Amino acid sequence: MAPLTIAIDGPAAAGKGTLAKRLAAHYALPYLDTGLLYRAVGRRAAERGIDLDDPQATGEVARALDAGEIDEASLRGREAGELASRVAAHPPVRAALVAFQKAFAADPRGAVLDGRDIGTVICPQARVKIFVTASPQVRARRRTEELSAKGRAVDYERILAEVRERDARDAGRLEAPLKPASDAALLDTSEMDIETAFRAACDLVDRAL
Numbered sequence: 061m062a063p064l065t066i067a068i069d070g071p072a073a074a075g076k077g078t079l080a081k082r083l084a085a086h087y088a089l090p091y092l093d094t095g096l097l098y099r100a101v102g103r104r105a106a107e108r109g110i111d112l113d114d115p116q117a118t119g120e121v122a123r124a125l126d127a128g129e130i131d132e133a134s135l136r137g138r139e140a141g142e143l144a145s146r147v148a149a150h151p152p153v154r155a156a157l158v159a160f161q162k163a164f165a166a167d168p169r170g171a172v173l174d175g176r177d178i179g180t181v182i183c184p185q186a187r188v189k190i191f192v193t194a195s196p197q198v199r200a201r202r203r204t205e206e207l208s209a210k211g212r213a214v215d216y217e218r219i220l221a222e223v224r225e226r227d228a229r230d231a232g233r234l235e236a237p238l239k240p241a242s243d244a245a246l247l248d249t250s251e252m253d254i255e256t257a258f259r260a261a262c263d264l265v266d267r268a269l
């Protein structure tokens with residue numbers, strides 16, 4: 061049988077990353093957080109004073125990116141997420157990052173990838189596709205709690221506005237917009253804790269084995 065490729069998509073702060081990481085550990089598969097690639101491009105472009113709305117110049121940054129040099133810790137924050145979502149709208153940026161992602165997904169051991177267009181563009185043949193959602197309010201609340209647990213002063217209303225803005229940008233763009241693949245299973249985690257969501261995802265994977 062073809063290797064087990066698991067595509068996880070969904071909006072910001074829906075719990076994709078946590079879920080994808082746990083699935084990867086559980087099924088012993090390599091894991092790629094594709095958002096990091098866009099975050100790295102956004103951050104690098106901003107550092108170099110490049111106009112984030114310039115598709116060609118940001119595309120150049122994406123072509124020069126060495127995925128092996130990505131420093132995850134420095135790219136985790138909300139600011140890098142915003143930069144990522146701006147550059148991710150540009151076709152030249154997306155085109156430059158496709159080959160690396162597809163090669164990762166073609167690992168003979170199988171793979172878990174999470175992002176926005178994994179089931180639709182990067183791995184349309186993935187054996188399992190899960191679109192993870194949660195209401196904007198739940199996502200904003202989770203993010204607010206996460207940040208206050210780290211001792212950061214945060215305003216729920218502001219986070220909610222950011223979540224909505226990022227959703228609108230990711231779903232509204234012309235190139236590879238955020239949307240479930242037609243054959244993706246929807247997993248709404250609004251009323252689930254991580255353990256319940258993980259078990260539901262494992263059920264979906266096990267059914268495909």
Ligand code: C5P
Nearest residue numbers: 094095096098141144145148175176177
């Ligand atoms: O998943 P994460 O929040 O790290 O992604 C940051 C941004 O990168 C997203 O808001 C989205 O605009 C972009 N992205 C994308 N396609 C992916 C992964 C991320 O457009 N596969």
